[in-house]
Amino acid sequence: MSSAEIDPVAIATAFLKQFEAATSSGDVDAFRNLFLPIGWMRDHLVFSWDLRSLEGPEKLSQYLSEAVGNQSRFAAASLHNVTLETGTTIGPITFPVPGGAPDAKGVQGPFRFELQSPAGFGRGYFRLVPDAEGNFKVFALYVTLEDLKGHEEPKERPNGLFAGHSKYWSEEKAERHAAVENDPTVVVVGGGQAGLMCAARLSRMGVHALVIERSPRVGDVWRERYPNLTLHTSAHHSSVLYHPWPQTYPKFIAKDIVADFLESYAIGQDLVVWTSSTVLPTPTYDNGTGTWTIPVDREGKKVTVKAKHIIMATGNGRSRIPDFPGMAKFKGPLYHSDKHRGAAPFAGKRAVVIGACNAGADIAQDFVAKGASEVTMVQRTATCVISAKAINIATFEAIYPETRAIEDGDLLYHSLPPRLGMRLAAGGGTARLKALDKDLHEALAAKGFKLTWELTPGGGEVGLLGFFFERVAAGSMVDVGCGQLIIDGKVKMKSGVEVDHFEEDGVVFADGSKVLADVVVLATGNLPIIENTAELFGERIKSKIGSKVWGLDAEGELTLCYRPTGQPGLWYAPGAFQHSRYHSKHLALQILAQELGIAPMPVAKAPHGSSL
Structure with missing residues (x-):
């Protein structure tokens, strides 16, 4: 059905009428009949206290029919009072049907609803496509809890006048901080963007949160990184919760600006942060209390x-440092990219960068800019490369334009189940992105740079999306200039051959070749997040929660992130600005609901989709 024949509002209204009839009556069969055989539903805290993705009507029916007390979880939720949103930039509008005819169109858009259990308010997003008979069915549906009734996140500014204007702000602040320090409900370990936004969200929702940050100053986690680092995501996409970047800031923000902004954010949000502090091994959990x-x-x-x-x-x-034979013999500086503090001291020197992803590219570019006599990039495995221009078109302008409310951009982005997004990428989305970078890719390949868009050989071209969801973007590069330096020969490539050993004056490869070096930087990434758990909590806790944090679980949700972990009272909040900004709400809602007795305290068990 072409867009000329479609009235998006009429189709959306008709769908939501059927949708509410099924949800308010608890009719699972009627609900599943709204879906295509390949349809998906993503559920964030609406039908269960977890983040779930369900593919196909059978899995959907099984999930919604599970007993909660004496009724199904679908009937218990009693989703009702469904209203179509028409005043946004995200719908209802038409969209091209994936894999359909060139003129085939679907309808997508946002809606709001209420829940009976938990008593709350939610928001959703639907993507409908016509079936063989021309009936619009669900291709993808997203529902998310936004607020608990009676405990809504405040939308208005606080008054700012204390005790009838008889108390100073300094006195109010001291009392607040003392209350948090003396009786925190939550301890947040880490004062980077994720930790600060989680603390800000919890504080706004009335939950005491104490942040423990190892560095002397908030923002040092960014200050201490290599000097030419900038965000590879746009300012609007990377908006900080309650505290967006000023319009005078650049689109791609330097790490020093980020550092100072986070420090001011902690002050502006009146967060309680203990700097120069660390949580020591081993925290213990009392199951009784x-x-x-x-x-x-x-x-x-x-x-x-x-x-x-x-x-x-x-x-x-921690930094992932490979153990190449002979490293101790090398006479020049040899360090991980996490320790790179600038290339200026190496002007006129020969630099080797081992690693061909974001950090490696930035540091190689730094050496060129600061006058190194020769720069060689060692590429051990193929890299997924996308230009800053292409990602700007595909993500920042398409989903997060400056004219779109950040809440709407977040809803649109998260409304698509990650596994489905990766399939769409492999089914043509990545090919369209590659076309934008055709000249760049061909020129890089001509210089020996190895390219890939697959996580595993033959696994489909999932592209940058797949590398992000499965590897925290490891193995990928957003090109902001190093690509042209490689093409121009200012950064030489050594790829397709493994490092064999180090000698006093350089690096020797498995084919017998040698690259002379005065300085070597290991841009070899970091160890998995889960390693922090074993070091801090011990193997007993680690054994409860599984072998990884991040990466998609069996259903296609991020493993252990902002959701139950298998260990009561232990949560993980990783990710970039956009991810932690959005999911801080889901994490805060789960904690608030447990503290209010609305959600049961989870028992120690393996998280859904884990291999325990």
């Missing part, structure tokens, strides 16, 4: 903190 006892080194003094919840927002694990 549901409380953690947490040893903390606070500026050199050991203190004990008790809290109901711990949120791990520490980012990636």
Whole structure:
């Protein structure tokens, strides 16, 4: 059906009428009949206290029919009062049917609803396509809990006048901080963007959150990174919760600006942050009281903190440093990219960068800019490359244009189940992106740069989306200039052959060739997030939650991220600005619901889709 024959509002209205008839009556069969045989539903805290993705009517029926008390979870939720949203930039509108005829169109758009259990408000997004008979069916449906009734996140500014204007702000602040420090409900480990936004969300929703940050200043996690680092995502896409970047800031923001902004964010949101502090091994959990006892080194003094919840927002694990034979013999500086503080001291020197992803590209570019006499990039495996121009067109302008409310951009982005998004990428989306970078890719390949868009050989061209969801973007590069340096010969390539060993003056490869070097940087990534768990909590806790954090589970949701982990009171909050901004709400809602007794405290068990 072409767009000329479609009235998106009429189709959306008719669908939502059928949708509400099924949800309000608890009729699972009627609900599943709204879906295509290949249809998906993504559920974030609406029908269960978890983040779930269901593919196909059979799995959908099984999930919704599960018993909650004396009725199905679908009937218990009693989703009702469904209203179509028409005042946004995200629909109802038409969209090209994936894999359909060139003029085939579907309809997509947002809606709002209420729930009976939990008593709350939610938002959703539908994608409908015509079936063989021309009836519009669900290709993808997203529903998410937004607020608990009676405990809604405030939308208005706080008054700012305390005790009838008889109390100073300094007095109010001191009282608030003392209350949080003396009786935190949540301890957030890590004061980067994810930890700060989780703390800000919890605070806004009335939950005491204490942030433990190892660095002397908030923002040091960015200050201490290599000097030419900038965000590879646009300012609007990377908006900070409640505190968007000023319009005078650049589209792609330098790491030093990010660092200072996060420091001001912690102050502006009145967050309670203990800097120069670390959580020590080993926090212990009391199953009877549901409380953690947490040893903390606070500026050199050991203190004990008790809290109901711990949120791990520490980012990636430690630097991944390969053990190449002979590394100790090399006479020049040899260090991981995490320790790169600028290439200026190496002007006139020969630099080798081992690694051909984002950090490797940035650091190679830094060496060229600061006058290194020769720069060689060692590529050990193929890299997924997309230009800044292409990702801007595909993501930042398509989903997060400056004219779109950030809440609408987030809903649109997260409304598509990740596994479905990867299939759409492999089914043509990646090919369309590659076409935008055709000249870049051909020129890089001519210089020996190895390219891939597959996570595994023959696994489909899932592209950058797949690398992000499965590997935290490891193995990919958003090209912001290094590509042209490779093409121009200013960065030489050494690819397709493994490092064999180091000698005093360079790197020797498996084919017997040698590259002379005065300095070598290991841009070899970081260890998995889960490694932090074993070090801090011990193997007993790690054994409860599984072998990984991040990466898609059996259903296609991110493993352990912003959802139950299998260990009560332990949560993970990883990800970039956009991800932590959005999912901080889901995490805060779960914690708030448990504290209010609305959601049951989970028992220790394997998370859905894990291999335990």
